[in-house]
Amino acid sequence: MTTTFSRGEVINTPQLVINAGVIGFGFIGEVHVRAIRASGGVVTAIAAKTLDEARGAAQKMGIAKALTIDEMLSDEDIDVIHICTPNVFHAELAEQVIRSGKHVICEKPLATTVPQAQHLNDLALANDVIATVPFVYRYHPSVREARSRVSHLKEPLNLMHGFYLQDWLSRETTVNWRLDSTIGGPSRAFGDIGVHWCDLLEFVTGHRITHLNAQLMKVFQNRGEKVEIDTEDGATMIFRTDKGAQGSLVLSQVSAGRKNKLWFSFESPSESFVFDQESPESLWIGGLASNQIVMRGVNEESTGAKSYSILPAGHPQGYQDCFNSFVSDTYRSIGGAEIEGLPNFKDGLRAAKLTEAVLTSAKTGNWIQIK
Template identity: 50%
Template sequence: MAGRLRSGIIGTGFMGEVHAHAVRAAGGTVSAVAGRTTAGAERAAPALGALHPAASPEALIERDDVDVVHICTPNATHARYAKMAIAAGKAVICEKPLATSAHDAAELADLAHRQGTVAAVPFVYRFYPAVREARALVARGDAGRLWLLHGSYLQDWLADGDATNWRVDPAAGGASRAFGDIGVHWCDLMEFVTGQRITRLVASTSQAFAERGGDGASFPVATEDGAAVLFETDQGATGSVVVSQVSPGRKNQLWFSFDGTEASLSFDQEQPDTLWVGRTDAASRIAVGPDTLATEGGRRYARLPAGHPQGYQDSFNAFVADVYEAVRGDAPDGLPTFADGLRAAQLTQALVASAREGAWVSVPTHDRISTII
């Protein structure tokens, strides 16, 4: 598909704005926006730079001036809208989780595969230059054999016991909140950078607050505020990740350390302009820039000179640009697809089962989508 791509965004909140900015940065046009109501779409259209408000998500999907459908709605609606968009012949970018069950995620991944649809999930932390540099260094053997993979993803947006939103409700957000929302980002990044896949895990989940909501409208919380996970991989490594949405002062700290026999590689999303490389004789912080990174994988996404940090929106812009290149017929390396959304759903399902049973749980590692539905 040549020319300027036209996008429709379903969802008028924070993520809708992020997607709209990325569409424009990729040279696309936001043709239409849809919300829960027509009035909501009309209010959001100017802020998102959309040419038209749509009467409903269904109406947006059917529009002739929409080539790519961006789904930025509560989790429980993702599968339905994604299935409709694929059936309408549209490319799809669907926020994670792809679906609130692994079965539904598998159906969507298989449908997109059979239809040949460009269908992507925004695992955008893959698009930080430092992350791509780490991946390339691991691939060429600089770290030696990776044997210990550990880190955390910490936020504080629910640190107030009165704070809540739709994600806290399992009917809208799914059975797992903290892990399903942010823990899967860490796991995707670990598997992407290291090339290793989690084969089994054991998890413990916890709550900072048994109830949420103030002013006499409190309600019991059914999903986790945090989780601690131990895992093993298909290449013999062990690892751990701690996830929390109730860690005061941590705004969005995704941190990892991937430790090998020759070197350790560490990245902190709150300080995205450096990659830490540790060896027994020295440790260094590599500044992110097209002239300072050593690999083509890292340099490809380093748009600014070293000392000019690129952040979350820059990575999101790069993700959407790669999706649009795929729609035009190219095949960008490392594009997260519905198969990766399925992988996240499988990990979430395993975490929920492990926390419930207090036992190790195996995670599927199938390469072919059709074998798992």
């Protein structure tokens, strides 16, 4: 028996050590490596576009083995593989990982088409592997607090609106693989950040978007050396839910000064709930008589929020902490635990369906029903 730390509590239990492989090593690959280690896992090996790139990444991060993808798939020491490559490779790699009998964490989008995403979800279920997608904003304790409070509302939510704004593509000279639809997929702004906002809406409120009407925005027709761009810089969307609510969403990757402004407001006649990912340590709650700000880490936190408040109030938690909690939950699930709210391939399939509906609506100008 060993002493381990789980959600701030000291417990005595055997420690299941998960051996992980990582495919791909850009910004998000490093985030995964840190999360694996924070979760008590071991980064056994890394694979990249070339073996030389894998060796360089292994040396940089202190990883024991640099492998080809085929070598990683056949390595019996590896329990789970994290897919951190450009989007177009996700589906093929995820299928190979599942068929090798290993568990898988696949960066979003799970796939660039709905049939691919459906196939992967079915395949994961048929092979009884843990297969998750990092919709990590679920792991902000303030988001969990909002979810708990919404579940106890006496009056239903009727209005849901918000935005997700970034500025990292605000210069015409900025070029990135995500701009190329043959690598990043047919949708950029919605497929990359819009699905995060929609996932939060459905996770927090329990509503499902059933109808939507969307428009795409392209600010720069060309980038770099006259590279023609065929994906959107932003989007606007109005929608209806299965529980009778209405809402709107604004997306942009070209809004100066907005670094990662994911913001939502979910409203009812009695209470409203506002979360801001750039100030994630609090939840704003609006009432008829008074408004309040509920801080993360206070004694009054709901059980769901408290489970992910790993630091005392006033010691800020952020994006990497969310990612660490997500990977930890995935690994606990591999160990046999039942994890409430763990985003899996079904959620990746849901994101693919929403993305397809947005693109179809923008092309036709019509409202699209999501079955």
